[in-house]
Structures are given as structure tokens and as C-alpha cells.
């Protein structure tokens with residue numbers, strides 16, 4: 001039991017992410033939630049700002065009493081300078097013993113830097129996927145609401161997020 005880092009883009013924060021955090025906290029004392037691609041927003045694959053994503057996570061964890069075991073940090077990308085990304089992680093996160101991620105590029109970069117990496121079991125991956133949720137939002141299909149915590153849905157509504165995703169897909173000619 002120590003401190004872990006869990007990295008993701010959380011576009012948006014969904015129930016698969018929430019179950020992953022519960023699972024990590026069944027093995028670790030504390031989890032640092034690293035909001036990856038923190039500098040990116042208003043893109044079809046990354047519609048929400050780092051601040052909006054932080055609110056989705058904070059409000060969900062506060063209402064489920066996990067907030068006291070978590071810390072949210074922003075991790076900006078180093079775009080094509082992949083070897084510098086681990087340096088960003090060390091700059092923006094407090095020290096940790098292990099990183100949880102299923103992203104293969106992240107795993108490779110972290111392991112090459114001598115960091116211990118563990119995978120996360122997927123929870124109902126066919127349902128809980130950021131890509132699928134953004135597609136449903138772009139189609140204005142309310143099914144996305146059953147795939148995210150109520151607190152995420154509330155933040156998305158407060159920023160007219162469904163309309164934003166639809167517009168971003170339209171601009172990119174994805175719908």
C-alpha cells in the first residue's frame with residue numbers, strides 16, 4: 001500500500017474510470033489522478049478543458065468519499081518529444097511508487113525510465129469508453145448519461161458540453 005499515479009485524458013470522466021479508481025484504492029493508500037493532455041481541449045477527441053475534467057473527477061469523488069485518498073494534477077503533453085514526458089510527470093506529480101495505465105506508449109516510456117507500471121482490469125469496456133461516449137454526445141443520444149457519474153453529467157450540462165461535442169464533430173466533418 002503506497003501512492004499510485006493513474007493517468008488518463010478523462011474525456012469525459014466515465015464510470016469505467018471511477019471503477020478503476022475504486023479498484024486502485026483497494027490496493028493502494030493514495031492515488032494521484034493525472035489529467036493527461038492537460039493543454040488540449042475543443043477537439044473532437046479532447047473536447048473538455050483540464051479544469052472541466054478536474055471538476056468532473058472532484059465532484060464525483062467528493063460525493064463518494066474517495067476524495068480524501070486522491071489528488072488531481074494536470075500533466076501536459078510534450079507532443080513529439082516523448083522522452084520528456086516522464087520529466088513532465090515528475091514535475092507535476094508528487095512522488096509515487098507505481099503508475100496504473102493500459103496505454104502501451106505510456107507503459108513503454110515509463111518502464112524505460114525505470115518506473116513500475118501496472119495494468120488496470122477493464123470494467124465493461126464495450127460500454128464505458130470515452131470514444132463511445134463522445135460519439136453518443138455528438139449524436140445527441142441521451143444514452144451517454146448512463147455511462148458517466150451523475151456529477152460528470154451535471155458538469156457537462158452546465159457547460160453545454162453535448163452541444164460543444166456535436167459542434168466539434170461537425171467542424172471536423174465527423175457527422
Ligand SMILES: Nc1ncnc2c1ncn2[C@@H]1O[C@H](COP(=O)(O)OP(=O)(O)OP(=O)(O)O)[C@@H](O)[C@H]1O
Pocket residue numbers: 007008009010011015016017020100101102103120121122123124125128129130131132
Ligand atoms: N472501462 C474501463 N475500465 C477500466 N479502465 C478503463 C476503462 N476505460 C478506460 N480505462 C483506462 O483508464 C485510463 C484512462 O483512459 P482514457 O481517459 O483514455 O479513457 P478511454 O475510455 O480509454 O477514452 P478514449 O476512448 O477517449 O481513449 C486508461 O489506462 C484506460 O485504459
Ligand SMILES: NC(=O)c1ccc[n+]([C@@H]2O[C@H](COP(=O)(O)O)[C@@H](O)[C@H]2O)c1
Pocket residue numbers: 007008009010035036037038076077078079080081082083085101102103105106109
Ligand atoms: N509525449 C507525450 O506527451 C505523451 C506520451 C505518452 C502519453 N502521453 C499522454 O498520456 C495520456 C495517456 O492517457 P490515455 O490512456 O487517456 O491515452 C494521454 O494524455 C497522452 O497524451 C503523452
